[in-house]
Amino acid sequence: MASRARQLVEILSQSISDIEDFLKTQDAPDLSIEQDVPLSFHANPKFASTKDAALLACKELSTLLGGSFAAITNQTTSEFANTQAICRFKIPSSFPPDRDHATYDELAANSGLPEPEVRRLVRSTLPSYIFLEKETGIVTRTAASKLLAYNPLMVQWVEMTATEIMPATLKIADAMEKWPQSGEPHQTGYNLANNTEDSAFTHMAKFPGRPEQFAQAMSLFSMGPGYSPKWLLENYPWDSLETGTVVDVGGSKGEYGIAIARKYPQIKVVIQDLPDVIEKAQSSAPADLGDRVEFMAHDFLTDQPIKDADVYLMRWILHDWSDAYSIRILRALIPALRKGARIVLHEYIVPEPGKTLTLQDRTLRIFDTAVRALTNGKEREANDWKALFAEADSRFQILSIEKPPVSSLGIIVAQWEG
Numbered sequence: 001m002a003s004r005a006r007q008l009v010e011i012l013s014q015s016i017s018d019i020e021d022f023l024k025t026q027d028a029p030d031l032s033i034e035q036d037v038p039l040s041f042h043a044n045p046k047f048a049s050t051k052d053a054a055l056l057a058c059k060e061l062s063t064l065l066g067g068s069f070a071a072i073t074n075q076t077t078s079e080f081a082n083t084q085a086i087c088r089f090k091i092p093s094s095f096p097p098d099r100d101h102a103t104y105d106e107l108a109a110n111s112g113l114p115e116p117e118v119r120r121l122v123r124s125t126l127p128s129y130i131f132l133e134k135e136t137g138i139v140t141r142t143a144a145s146k147l148l149a150y151n152p153l154m155v156q157w158v159e160m161t162a163t164e165i166m167p168a169t170l171k172i173a174d175a176m177e178k179w180p181q182s183g184e185p186h187q188t189g190y191n192l193a194n195n196t197e198d199s200a201f202t203h204m205a206k207f208p209g210r211p212e213q214f215a216q217a218m219s220l221f222s223m224g225p226g227y228s229p230k231w232l233l234e235n236y237p238w239d240s241l242e243t244g245t246v247v248d249v250g251g252s253k254g255e256y257g258i259a260i261a262r263k264y265p266q267i268k269v270v271i272q273d274l275p276d277v278i279e280k281a282q283s284s285a286p287a288d289l290g291d292r293v294e295f296m297a298h299d300f301l302t303d304q305p306i307k308d309a310d311v312y313l314m315r316w317i318l319h320d321w322s323d324a325y326s327i328r329i330l331r332a333l334i335p336a337l338r339k340g341a342r343i344v345l346h347e348y349i350v351p352e353p354g355k356t357l358t359l360q361d362r363t364l365r366i367f368d369t370a371v372r373a374l375t376n377g378k379e380r381e382a383n384d385w386k387a388l389f390a391e392a393d394s395r396f397q398i399l400s401i402e403k404p405p406v407s408s409l410g411i412i413v414a415q416w417e418g
């Protein structure tokens, strides 16, 4: 028997042929993104049922291809709200042991929610393939609900997105009205959604568990193959540094700095971050690298204290900051720079529009919305990166802006010519 994916392709192919035949009988042009078919077609039972069959096949095929993670993350806001509720009430893990199917009564008993509530929530997630109900009253776990049952980080991600990101993004328009063109990290959708004057991360830190939840949710991303430090290690000529110094600015626990020091025994690395982050990072620093890895508290909005280093690395830093602040962060390096020093950024590079649309475009535009909502940050296109350095100082010369094929992040290299 043909695979489910193949069956869906057949349904899609047949439905599209039927739709095209229908359009011909109506003397209507082909389906087009730029021009809808007349509204009256949707009232035509033949057109409507064929279109629905095609859309449903597309949706299922997209879920098959995208996998369980995308099935959860690609939901609309209200679908996502129901997914948050099924996580909060632990419905994905309320199945009897060793079984991936359960009655609503069993789910109610194990989750502690009344049966009508469980039924309503579960049925709201059926269109997203979070659960299936192949036989009325019997709920089957899908790959997506198994992910929610067995992967605590995924549940943290759902909760964090629903409580931190979504409310903030829905306030972007209000923030734009209230603070036109602001680049301030405390004049954002997050500020309005949380009724605070603190910047997002300062505000979150006032609530036990919130920063940890944010960090854990974000760590889900770092597990993807595109986020491995190896892309930065393999795609920058670190071995040309001889006995050089690399400063990992905003380096957090030093994942990247430590990886560089471990692979290149001639390089010394200084990992800088805010004092409380450095205090924690220092306590878990690897002993075997000795004094080749140093931790230092430093606020990157102030002048860089490590002079004449070979490379100032900033991974995933400037996307959290508006142009005005990013320029300030770049300028704060200048007093330390010797001629020829390199600034290496490891950041997303948003593809320019007008070229072929890729799935990455959608993902990066969503990230851009999230960083804007949280801190007035920005995901940037190659030209934005160039403009940022040019605005910071004309003595920064961009050497390359490239994204290694499997890497999610690109590498932007600038040289100080002052």
Ligand SMILES: C[S@@+](CC[C@H](N)C(=O)[O-])C[C@H]1O[C@@H](n2cnc3c(N)ncnc32)[C@H](O)[C@@H]1O
Binding pocket: 249, 250, 251, 252, 253, 255, 256, 272, 273, 274, 277, 298, 299, 300, 301, 314, 315, 316, 317, 320
């Ligand atoms: C998105 S994380 C990136 C961490 C690390 N570079 C990485 O890629 O894993 C941003 C980091 O910037 C640090 N940070 C935020 N504001 C800072 C400041 N004013 N000075 C120094 N570090 C700061 C945060 O503590 C955090 O570790």
